[in-house]
Amino acid sequence: MIHLNNVSKRFRHPDGGWFDAVRATTLSIAEGEIFGLIGFSGAGKSTLLRLINLLERPEAGAVLVDGQDLTRLSASELRRARQNIGMVFQQFNLLANRTVAENVAFPLEIAGWNRADIALRVAECLEVVGLTDRAEHYPAQLSGGQKQRVGIARALAPRPKVILADEPTSALDPKTTQSVLQCLADINARFGVTIVLVTHEMGVVRAICQRAALLDGGSVVEVMDVKQGEVQALSSAARDMLEAA
Amino acid sequence: MEAITFAEAWSNLVLLGPEIWQACLETALMLGIGLSAAVLLGGPLGVWLYLAQPGQILANRFVAGLLGWLVNLVRSFPFIILMVSLVPLTRLIVGSTIGPVAAAVPLSFAAIPYFARLVEQTLREVPRGVVEAAEAMGASPLQIVFKVLLREARAGLVNALTILTISFLSYSAVAGVVGGGGIGDLAIRYGYYRFQSEVMLAMVLLLVVVVQIIQLGGNYLAARLDKR
Numbered sequence: 251m252i253h254l255n256n257v258s259k260r261f262r263h264p265d266g267g268w269f270d271a272v273r274a275t276t277l278s279i280a281e282g283e284i285f286g287l288i289g290f291s292g293a294g295k296s297t298l299l300r301l302i303n304l305l306e307r308p309e310a311g312a313v314l315v316d317g318q319d320l321t322r323l324s325a326s327e328l329r330r331a332r333q334n335i336g337m338v339f340q341q342f343n344l345l346a347n348r349t350v351a352e353n354v355a356f357p358l359e360i361a362g363w364n365r366a367d368i369a370l371r372v373a374e375c376l377e378v379v380g381l382t383d384r385a386e387h388y389p390a391q392l393s394g395g396q397k398q399r400v401g402i403a404r405a406l407a408p409r410p411k412v413i414l415a416d417e418p419t420s421a422l423d424p425k426t427t428q429s430v431l432q433c434l435a436d437i438n439a440r441f442g443v444t445i446v447l448v449t450h451e452m453g454v455v456r457a458i459c460q461r462a463a464l465l466d467g468g469s470v471v472e473v474m475d476v477k478q479g480e481v482q483a484l485s486s487a488a489r490d491m492l493e494a495a
Numbered sequence: 496m497e498a499i500t501f502a503e504a505w506s507n508l509v510l511l512g513p514e515i516w517q518a519c520l521e522t523a524l525m526l527g528i529g530l531s532a533a534v535l536l537g538g539p540l541g542v543w544l545y546l547a548q549p550g551q552i553l554a555n556r557f558v559a560g561l562l563g564w565l566v567n568l569v570r571s572f573p574f575i576i577l578m579v580s581l582v583p584l585t586r587l588i589v590g591s592t593i594g595p596v597a598a599a600v601p602l603s604f605a606a607i608p609y610f611a612r613l614v615e616q617t618l619r620e621v622p623r624g625v626v627e628a629a630e631a632m633g634a635s636p637l638q639i640v641f642k643v644l645l646r647e648a649r650a651g652l653v654n655a656l657t658i659l660t661i662s663f664l665s666y667s668a669v670a671g672v673v674g675g676g677g678i679g680d681l682a683i684r685y686g687y688y689r690f691q692s693e694v695m696l697a698m699v700l701l702l703v704v705v706v707q708i709i710q711l712g713g714n715y716l717a718a719r720l721d722k723r
């Protein structure tokens with residue numbers, strides 16, 4: 251479903267030098283998989299995730315999502331392709347002046363759905379995340395966990411093939427974390443959505459990922475399998491991380 | 496100046512009633528034109544100024560620099576000088592340099608960059624992440640402007656408009672004195688040149704009340720619109 255082919259990304263520092271946030275990286279993520287990106291702060295996880303929907307444009311390499319090389323698309327083609335890739339954020343990034351229902355409707359309005367279809371789909375998605383009774387509330391009236399469920403419902407609304415989640419539970423307490431992760435796992439199981447999830451906690455990887463890439467210094471150190479809730483790590487860096495977690 | 500009784504002052508004001516009403520209409524006309532120009536031209540200019548800043552969706556150093564410089568240039572003119580220097584332009588546009596419509600030309604000229612700057616500052620309060628979420632969903636720049644930026648900043652924009660209205664109520668009084676008519680002109684003509692202080696006082700009180708009403712109305716509307 252997702253193929254990153256030799257992608258790299260560097261940022262210009264204020265002092266004029268360059269910083270390699272992601273070094274030539276090749277990674278394949280299968281359809282229907284929940285794939286983790288794990289590593290310490292500054293390892294390049296968010297940058298790698300944002301390369302998948304081209305929020306960051308790579309210096310080199312190809313980004314294939316659902317068979318399409320996003321780096322070759324025009325601006326309007328890219329916008330259409332992005333409607334097929336949902337995104338969930340650590341800080342939720344909901345629209346404060348829109349109700350829960352209007353937030354979930356937002357990507358559908360963007361995609362040009364008609365009102366009746368939007369209303370139906372919004373109701374469906376709120377049902378999936380268990381927030382039907384909060385439809386008319388504003389984000390300021392919700393708890394962190396509820397806000398993130400709205401974020402997930404919003405990402406799910408346009409029936410995307412892929413959902414990208416950047417530390418979706420890092421702003422939440424452990425109990426809420428479990429329920430939000432469960433929500434993502436449900437969506438993956440019910441609708442077959444491929445999920446790429448950034449985290450710095452092995453616990454999150456164990457809980458819902460089938461595989462995870464360990465990043466360090468902008469490179470993938472190892473792609474680990476998760477079997478029966480145990481991370482199968484070979485490299486010493488990955489073991490260190492497992493012990494630390 | 497001779498002291499007069501309250502009753503005399505009141506009857507003077509009553510006699511001036513039609514003229515006061517006329518002055519109010521003139522002020523309303525000047526403000527109406529100036530504020531419309533500010534919203535219709537200064538609003539988009541402010542949005543563009545914001546979008547052209549580094550890191551924003553239409554980031555462009557050259558455009559940001561040029562627009563910022565233009566806005567600052569016009570804003571650095573003292574209003575009275577701007578008025579005088581715009582006389583030829585006013586004559587060209589309106590065909591005359593006196594009356595409220597003529598006075599509205601320099602008022603608009605000053606209000607456009609003023610509002611543009613207020614809009615730009617207000618939009619900065621919209622969290623970058625929210626704009627980014629819209630980009631990630633495939634929103635176009637126009638959709639981002641209308642569905643995200645303006646909507647998320649709407650309470651701040653109402654506050655900006657309130658500030659603009661109150662500032663330009665006072666600018667319009669200056670414009671009035673140099674031939675625009677309106678409340679300020681009336682206050683000067685009777686209160687200063689004809690020594691009828693009660694007219695000046697009444698006009699100032701009127702402005703005080705109007706400013707309070709505008710501010711309260713603006714605050715109320717902003718609070719209603721703000722769901723953050």
Ligand SMILES: Nc1ncnc2c1ncn2[C@@H]1O[C@H](COP(=O)(O)OP(=O)(O)OP(=O)(O)O)[C@@H](O)[C@H]1O
Nearest residue numbers: 261262271289290291292293294295296297298450
């Ligand atoms: N827009 C940017 N400009 C300059 N440097 C950046 C930018 N974005 C990221 N970086 C740098 O790239 C490196 C990788 O950042 P990234 O956000 O991908 O790390 P991360 O693994 O997600 O870390 P964290 O766990 O703290 O979120 C960091 O050193 C960061 O400072």
Ligand SMILES: [Mg+2]
Nearest residue numbers: 295296297416
């Ligand atoms: Mg990050």
